[in-house]
Amino acid sequence: MPKLSVNGRPVEVPAGAMVSAAVALSGESRFRRSVTGEPRAPLCGMGICFECRVTIDGRQHAKSCQIPCEEGMEVRTDA
């Protein structure tokens, strides 16, 4: 059960979970803001749509649906 943080909040995720699941488990429904400021969240779940982008350990535009959670990761939404 890796532990990571989403917007500073601690989250524990099931083994094998992707970062997208950690964001959802943190209670955050908005993964990013669109260019006109709309809230957005994953659409395709498989790395096509880029709506799941978050910042992971300072790296921007990381596709949370395709990156497995790792112990101690720091995730920021709304990049």
Added chain:
Amino acid sequence: MPDVAVIGAGPAGLAAAARAIDSGASVAMVDDNPRPGGQIWRASAYPKPWLREKVEVISGARVFAAPEPSVLALETFHGERRLEYKHLILATGARERFLPFPGWTLPNVMGAGGLQALVKSGLPIKDKRVAVAGSGPLLLAVAKHLRDHGARILLIAEQTSSPALLGFGVGLIAKPAKAIQAIGLRAGLLGVPYLTGCWPISAQGSEKLQSVTFRRGTRTFTKTCDYLACGFGLVPNLELASLFACNMSATGVAVDEYQQSSTPGVYCAGEITGIGGLDLALAEGEIAGFAAAGKPEAARRLFATRDSHRKFADALESAFAPRAELRSLASETTFVCRCEDVTLGHVRQCSNWREAKLHTRCGMGPCQGRVCGPAVEFILGWKPESVRPPVFAARIGSLTGTEKRR
């Protein structure tokens, strides 16, 4: 340098790799997911020992360019690398077809396969109210999967009308195994309304989805729900094949009987040659694997199997083809391009893709038209323009080759 590089570790790619290995070739596989298996198997059926022991599997990597002949440029979360090869098998699969409607950009409106993928990735769905909508046999499989994980499936809205489905049912009689599979799915969904000739016309909510309005015949009705899982069938991922200048057919990459494309040494298998499902993907993958590894006689033994699966797949595609009414789902103020927030009204002022890209930035965002392209093609009939590298948004360091390599 491997004899064969396989791009895509879903069923077609894995079948191709297995047969190429059987034929004595060395194989490397590249896949953009963290683990092999593709969307349908994910990691459940893999890794198998032969894959671990005999194939160099490069997971979490996207091919973004082909900088020189027989060389691929890949990007991972950690850095950039190159892969040389002699023969190439593209098995890049398919994505869902998304059709825009008012409210479709709200959080928790997702693809049907999209929500399933997220649940497989650890998204908690227990006791959530889910409406499943769109088209195709995938909707049943998704609903069953979500229900098995504790979701409350409110309804399945299938845009195809009953007579078209009847035709599909007749096709099933020719394939008893498929019919049993379909009956099994329905049995697992007892109590869930399966509404044919029904589709979502709008989604409501402020920060996230709160309700969905559906149309069926002349009637409309609204359901309060936590998620809408909505996909209108599948479209092939053709970007890499386009990069390799492969000729296209009406349904995907054009291939010869050995699954070879018009570009010599580039084979294509699975959904990218035309949506066809698991069994066809496996047959095509095996043929491509044998052929790329120089065993045409072994490939030939699978031709009849493949052709029979192809017939069934074609019947399926025509039964679930999206109806014309869906072209008017999006209003003039609905965003068709989610990356750049471009409305249908703006896009419609242009006369083709190129003009729309130049004047509105439709299709110019990070997804590079993967979502809006098929939607605009369906609504306005525009074919996408040619593909240029990088075929995936890549970091500057990857493009210049200065990114750390590993």
